[in-house]
Amino acid sequence: MTGFIGKRALASGISLIGLVILVFFLSRLTGDPTNLYLPLDASIEAREQFRQLHGFNDPLIVQFGRYVMDLAQGDFGESLQQARPAMEVVLQAFGWTLRLALITMTCVTVAAIVIGSLAAFKVGGIFDRIATFFSLVGASAPDFWLAIVAIVIFAVNLHWLPTSGTGTPWHWVLPVAVLFVRPFGLILQVVRGSMITTLSSAYVKTARAKGVRTRSIIFVHGLRNAMLPVITVIGDQAAAILNGAVVIETIFGFPGIGKLMIDSILLRDFSVVLASIMISAVAIFIMNLLIDIAYAMLDPRIRY
Amino acid sequence: MTDTRIQSDPKPRGPFTTWLSMLWADKLAFFAALFLLVALLCAIFGPWLMGDLATKQNLRGRNAPPFDLARGWLMILGADALGRPLLPRIVVAAQNTLMVAGAAVLCSAVVGCGLGLIAGYSRKRAAQWIMRLGDVIMSFPSLLLAVIVLYMLEPSVANIVLVLAITRIPVYLRTTRAEVLEVRERMFVQAARVMGASDRRIIFRHILPVVLPTLLTIATLDFAFVMLAESSLSFLGIGIQPPEITWGLMVAQGREYLTTAWWLSFWPGLAIIGTTLSLNLLSNWMRIALDPAQRWRLEMRGRKND
Numbered sequence: 325m326t327g328f329i330g331k332r333a334l335a336s337g338i339s340l341i342g343l344v345i346l347v348f349f350l351s352r353l354t355g356d357p358t359n360l361y362l363p364l365d366a367s368i369e370a371r372e373q374f375r376q377l378h379g380f381n382d383p384l385i386v387q388f389g390r391y392v393m394d395l396a397q398g399d400f401g402e403s404l405q406q407a408r409p410a411m412e413v414v415l416q417a418f419g420w421t422l423r424l425a426l427i428t429m430t431c432v433t434v435a436a437i438v439i440g441s442l443a444a445f446k447v448g449g450i451f452d453r454i455a456t457f458f459s460l461v462g463a464s465a466p467d468f469w470l471a472i473v474a475i476v477i478f479a480v481n482l483h484w485l486p487t488s489g490t491g492t493p494w495h496w497v498l499p500v501a502v503l504f505v506r507p508f509g510l511i512l513q514v515v516r517g518s519m520i521t522t523l524s525s526a527y528v529k530t531a532r533a534k535g536v537r538t539r540s541i542i543f544v545h546g547l548r549n550a551m552l553p554v555i556t557v558i559g560d561q562a563a564a565i566l567n568g569a570v571v572i573e574t575i576f577g578f579p580g581i582g583k584l585m586i587d588s589i590l591l592r593d594f595s596v597v598l599a600s601i602m603i604s605a606v607a608i609f610i611m612n613l614l615i616d617i618a619y620a621m622l623d624p625r626i627r628y
Numbered sequence: 629m630t631d632t633r634i635q636s637d638p639k640p641r642g643p644f645t646t647w648l649s650m651l652w653a654d655k656l657a658f659f660a661a662l663f664l665l666v667a668l669l670c671a672i673f674g675p676w677l678m679g680d681l682a683t684k685q686n687l688r689g690r691n692a693p694p695f696d697l698a699r700g701w702l703m704i705l706g707a708d709a710l711g712r713p714l715l716p717r718i719v720v721a722a723q724n725t726l727m728v729a730g731a732a733v734l735c736s737a738v739v740g741c742g743l744g745l746i747a748g749y750s751r752k753r754a755a756q757w758i759m760r761l762g763d764v765i766m767s768f769p770s771l772l773l774a775v776i777v778l779y780m781l782e783p784s785v786a787n788i789v790l791v792l793a794i795t796r797i798p799v800y801l802r803t804t805r806a807e808v809l810e811v812r813e814r815m816f817v818q819a820a821r822v823m824g825a826s827d828r829r830i831i832f833r834h835i836l837p838v839v840l841p842t843l844l845t846i847a848t849l850d851f852a853f854v855m856l857a858e859s860s861l862s863f864l865g866i867g868i869q870p871p872e873i874t875w876g877l878m879v880a881q882g883r884e885y886l887t888t889a890w891w892l893s894f895w896p897g898l899a900i901i902g903t904t905l906s907l908n909l910l911s912n913w914m915r916i917a918l919d920p921a922q923r924w925r926l927e928m929r930g931r932k933n934d
Binding site for chain 1: 763771863879887900
């Protein structure tokens with residue numbers, strides 16, 4: 325197991341290094357942040373001083389060398405926008421996104437598994453058809469459109485829910501509900517497909533013939549064995565939210581990592597961009613590791 | 629004596645009719661195909677037929693509400709902030725929306741499939757490199773890549789297609805490779821090799837036809853995904869730029885008028901859902917129709933089982 329984790333960490337580490345190098349140079353090519361941060365009428369000396377202070381005058385390769393040296397000492401640079409250490413800014417935003425992802429994915433997983441299993445139990449029945457249709461619609465709906473429709477209905481017309489911020493639990497309802505829809509549709513389809521295959525296998529038929537109760541056939545015999553493909557999709561969807569639900573976070577003014585990433589790219593806050601890429605990469609790595617461990621726990625035949 | 633002969637069809641049917649009747653057997657897929665056909669026709673002929681109507685401003689009809697026939701049938705879906713009727717705008721926007729997604733899917737499918745065939749067939753150093761390349765692309769947050777590249781290179785149609793195509797290559801690469809690894813061990817491939825067929829002949833005449841149906845199904849599904857991605861980019865303002873229009877951009881433009889004119893964002897969003905839903909339904913149907921082991925489900929449907 326440790327050998328497996330080590331190999332994975334090495335592979336991820338190498339691609340992360342490549343990624344950081346690529347983004348470092350690509351983002352520098354988008355232009356000089358000086359004009360964005362100083363007022364239009366700032367004197368040439370002030371501009372020069374700003375560039376000097378943040379080291380934008382040196383050749384790119386020197387800037388990169390300095391960045392790597394700082395990184396080796398655990399310094400991720402400073403956010404131009406907030407004048408705080410970049411890592412602090414990123415971790416704070418990541419905390420918000422992590423909570424958002426956890427809440428959403430918990431709801432999605434429970435709902436999709438219960439409804440998907442019940443749909444698979446009677447294929448072609450009325451419940452199955454309704455569930456399948458709604459999962460397809462859910463998987464097809466663009467999240468930004470759902471967000472807008474939800475805002476119009478629940479915030480503008482009914483005045484039930486607030487549209488942006490994170491102050492009270494009520495603020496979380498709309499973002500979670502909108503983020504819920506697509507993963508729910510996708511995971512429900514996988515649960516249903518996988519359950520249909522499992523429920524037609526010999527040991528389920530045996531259990532049925534022995535007179536085991538329906539509920540325990542579905543949730544004990546069926547579900548555990550149908551979970552492997554489901555876990556992969558859950559992981560993918562969770563990773564997508566962790567990677568920044570950019571659009572949703574932007575619409576609802578949610579201070580998560582997706583919004584931070586896009587803001588810092590637009591404002592050329594390079595250290596924050598790089599720090600948030602590293603944090604997402606680490607999060608995705610841990611996520612994939614957890615999925616592999618879950619695999620091994622569910623299916624004793626899997627060894628690493 | 630009972631008649632045990634299998635009743636055969638009175639006349640042999642051509643391949644086109646066969647496919648059509650298989651499509652008809654799955655009603656949802658049939659209507660999905662119909663919807664996509666209409667969308668496609670809009671994309672091809674829309675700008676030519678309605679191009680002028682879609683850009684004609686009419687300040688007296690600003691944010692005109694939908695379902696008001698007094699202004700003529702073109703205004704049935706309402707009008708936008710400059711009084712341009714929404715129906716023709718949606719029809720015209722179909723072209724950009726479908727073209728960007730179609731081009732991106734085509735590029736990524738061709739490149740991904742080509743690389744996947746090499747990676748699956750050769751098993752050499754090159755294969756390792758190709759797979760690592762796929763992993764790197766996969767580990768990159770694709771929207772972030774899109775943002776950086778589009779911010780740097782000016783958001784033009786070609787660049788958007790390029791970015792979307794690159795991020796989707798791994799999907800085809802991995803699927804093709806996995807299929808090739810399995811197919812290359814089958815008997816007919818071995819036989820072809822023993823008979824002295826060249827590598828190129830084996831790949832294109834024996835392996836590719838087996839892999840192609842799977843790829844077609846995935847490409848259909850992916851078309852929906854790419855369309856949503858393009859819409860998100862346009863929505864964030866780094867996709868297609870005005871005065872060009874796509875459905876995603878129309879949703880974004882309507883956002884400002886959310887409190888007063890919901891229809892500005894609603895209809896284009898509905899067009900996106902309709903198209904992606906149809907693609908999903910059609911892809912489900914294709915998965916069955918292109919699989920010889922499952923095709924009977926569609927061929928038997930509607931006929932009595934006696």
